[in-house]
Amino acid sequence: MGKMNFIVSYNTDKGIRKLTNQDALLMKVNNTTNGRVGLFVVCDGMGGLEQGELASATVIRGLDKWYEEEFEGLLKIGAEEARKSLVEKIYKLNSLLLNYSLKNNLKLGTTLTAMLVIYDNVTIFQVGDSRLYKFKDNIEVLTKDQTFVAREVERGNITLEEAKRHPRRNVLLQCIGASPNMQPVITESVLEKDTVYMLCSDGMYHELTDNEFYEFFNPVVNINEKVMNENCKAAVELVKNRMEKDNISVILIRTS
Numbered sequence: 001m002g003k004m005n006f007i008v009s010y011n012t013d014k015g016i017r018k019l020t021n022q023d024a025l026l027m028k029v030n031n032t033t034n035g036r037v038g039l040f041v042v043c044d045g046m047g048g049l050e051q052g053e054l055a056s057a058t059v060i061r062g063l064d065k066w067y068e069e070e071f072e073g074l075l076k077i078g079a080e081e082a083r084k085s086l087v088e089k090i091y092k093l094n095s096l097l098l099n100y101s102l103k104n105n106l107k108l109g110t111t112l113t114a115m116l117v118i119y120d121n122v123t124i125f126q127v128g129d130s131r132l133y134k135f136k137d138n139i140e141v142l143t144k145d146q147t148f149v150a151r152e153v154e155r156g157n158i159t160l161e162e163a164k165r166h167p168r169r170n171v172l173l174q175c176i177g178a179s180p181n182m183q184p185v186i187t188e189s190v191l192e193k194d195t196v197y198m199l200c201s202d203g204m205y206h207e208l209t210d211n212e213f214y215e216f217f218n219p220v221v222n223i224n225e226k227v228m229n230e231n232c233k234a235a236v237e238l239v240k241n242r243m244e245k246d247n248i249s250v251i252l253i254r255t256s
Contacts, residue, residue: 003035004120004191005256009228011236012249015203022052023201023249024060024110028067035119037075039067039086040251042130044201046175047101047108055097055110055177062093063114079118083186086116090125090176090184097177109175112184113143113199115253122189122197127182128175131205135196139214142189142197146174164206194219197253203246207239219254228252 006029014021022045029038041063045056066089074082090112101108111128124132129145144150148171149163163169176182196219205213215221216235222228236248 004193006036006038006117007222007225007228007252007254007256008038008040009225009232009252009254010250011229011232013236013240013247015244015247016240017245018247020050020053021247021249022046022056023203023247024053024056025249025251026060026063026067027251028064030072032075036117037071037119038117038253039063039071039114040117040197040199040253041112041114042199042201042249042251043110043112043176044128044130044203044247044249045108045110046172047106051101051106051108052110055108058097059093059110059112059176062089062096075118079121082118083116083123086114086123086125087184087186090114090127091182094176094182095180098180101177107178109172109178111172111201112176115197115199117191117253120191122191124187124189126185126187128172129202131200131202133198133200133213133217134192135198135214135217135219136192136194139210142187144185146185147172191255193255195255196222197255199251201247201249203244203248204235204239204250206246207242207244208235212238217252222252222254228254 026041043056045052111130113130114125116123126143132142134140
């Protein structure tokens with residue numbers, strides 16, 4: 001496969017209700033002699049005003065530092081070393097936040113959806129209910145929500161429609177910083193050409209249908225950064241108009 005090009009776009013908004021934006025984003029892209037590499041992350045913090053912001057920002061800062069200081073050296077050893085190191089970093093950040101919250105008698109945490117791109121390979125790291133979508137000929141969700149309602153739907157106890165209105169729909173089974181038993185779900189995939197990948201916090205997907213998502217983010221429409229920026233903004237505005245109460249964040253990566 002030939003070397004891939006990426007176009008990256010993003011938008012983040014505190015939304016109509018929240019006083020602060022507890023979402024945090026990371027977008028890193030580099031050229032190497034073997035092709036493009038990158039790390040894209042969405043974190044959605046929770047736990048009171050400052051705590052949610054602190055949790056998501058701490059994880060993003062930690063991953064940014066890892067990418068800047070360690071990733072290049074690890075890549076020279078091999079892609080597998082880089083992946084393993086990133087998993088270790090996620091566990092370390094969980095311990096860091098957990099110790100901070102115990103010491104200060106706080107409850108805080110953050111989701112994490114991360115996409116590590118090494119040449120033609122994608123490794124997805126998932127904790128919580130932010131998501132990674134893929135838009136090509138159709139729309140596909142590449143992550144599983146780690147929530148109470150997603151588990152109940154999977155077990156056949158409630159329907160998808162019931163899940164949307166369920167009183168416990170916001171209850172996470174996993175997040176970074178709340179438990180020593182945090183376990184990221186890690187999946188591998190092949191990076192596809194002429195495809196749009198979208199990472200987003202849950203504020204982005206509650207109020208949009210799959211058809212609307214596809215209209216905004218399909219690869220036929222999103223041909224350059226200008227269009228991608230416009231579509232990110234338009235989708236966020238539509239979600240706000242539909243009275244979404246949460247922070248709203250989206251990262252788009254278009255391959256060619």
